[in-house]
Amino acid sequence: MKRIQLKVAPDITGRKRLDIFVVESGVGLSRSQVRKLIGEKRIYVEGKGTKPGFILHGGETVIVELPDEVKQFYKPENIPIDIVYEDNYIVVVNKPAGMVVHPAPGNLTGTLVNAMLYHTRLSDEKISGRPGVLHRLDKETTGLLIMAKDTKAHLILAEAIRRREVKREYIAIIWGGVPDKGEIFAPIGRDPHNRLKMAVVPDGRVSKTEYTLVARFSFLSLLRVKLKTGRTHQIRVHFSHIGHPLFGDPVYGGRETHLAGIIPEVRAKAKMLLSLIERQALHAHKLSFSHPITKERLEFQAPLPEDIKSVIDKLIEEEGGGQIEHSLIC
Known part of the structure; x- marks a missing residue:
């Protein structure tokens, strides 16, 4: 690990944030890299703050601990x-x-x-x-x-x-039923009880997810989901937070945890459907953006992968669902 000391000029002008100061210092880090290292406590003001927005007033010493090259x-x-x-x-x-x-x-x-x-x-x-x-x-x-x-x-x-000019749309299967349209507006940060997971926490980053119902089944719902922000595990965390985890999600309560809590009458069917997919039922279905050079607006669509499609096909076979758009199941 390489340790760098940066001295803040005593006559610094204006309000200078810690992250911006480090980016502008010439150490060769982007702002996203700096924010990551601050979060890992590898960049900090000696004896003071460790947040990206910490305001420098002049005379401070900033420590930068660069991890080994990867x-x-x-x-x-x-x-x-x-x-x-x-x-x-x-x-x-x-x-x-x-x-x-x-x-x-x-x-x-x-x-x-x-x-x-x-x-x-x-x-x-x-x-x-x-x-x-x-x-x-x-x-x-x-x-x-x-x-x-x-x-x-x-x-x-x-x-x-x-x-937020790049538009992303997902297809998701969730447990339970939700209104035809809705939004989830809840801050996301590290789970204080498990640092490997994210959670809705009071001091988390602003996070917003919008959804539209595509089809409603007996104990599952098929949704179109749009991200208005881009937080880690955002869709999975948000739907788990409102009590409708993604079908098959082993981390956020969408697999054995939820299966154990449903009524016995549908448990066998749910278990059969879970056998068709070994992960969360989430697929980044559409992507649109302006080309960075030509400025042409581009839009792409990826068909559903076989595991999600097999779950939907089985639901349609047993419960109907002719209203589902062909573009989702082809």
Whole structure:
């Protein structure tokens, strides 16, 4: 680990946030990297604050502890990947279940980044800390992702995501019934009881999810879901919070935990449906954005993966559901 001391000028002008100061200091970190290191307490003001918004007044010492380089993790690997669209600047991929987006401790190989580096070039990792990565999907969530191939495209798309100009729509199956339309507005942060999970917490980050009912079954609902913010595990956390966890989700109460609590009359059927899917029933179905260079508006759609489709097919077979749009089940 490399430890850097940054001295804040005693005559600093204006209100300077800690994260902005470090980005502008020349240590070579992006703002997202800085915020991550602050969260890990690797960047802090000596004797004072450790929050990104900490205001510097002049004369402070800022400590930056840089973790060891992880470039060796970015090894190109010949892994098949479903490329939906590609040009000289961007790639849109349809990520399968079971694939992590980028290398990290515990998943150093076999990731989407490893696969894409074998296929093509990606934007420099110094921009976001991970080559080409603009946004992520959970390991067991399937569907569409944009990746950048050069610095200019990366910076433009990252800003578009920050401004919420990149539109993402998911298909989800949840336990229970909900109104035809609704929104969930609840702050998300680390679960204070389990740091590996996220939760709705009072001091969490503002988070908003909108949904529209596609079909209602006896004890499950099929939804279209739109993210208005992009927090880690947002859809899974929000629906678990309102008592309707994603079907099959082992982490947020959508599998054995929920199965044990339902009435015996439907438990056997629910268990049969759970046998068809080993993960949360969540798929990034649609993605639309303006091309970073040509400005053309692009829209992509990924068909449902076989496991989610098999659950829906079985529900339709047993309960009907002719009103479900063909585009969802093809």
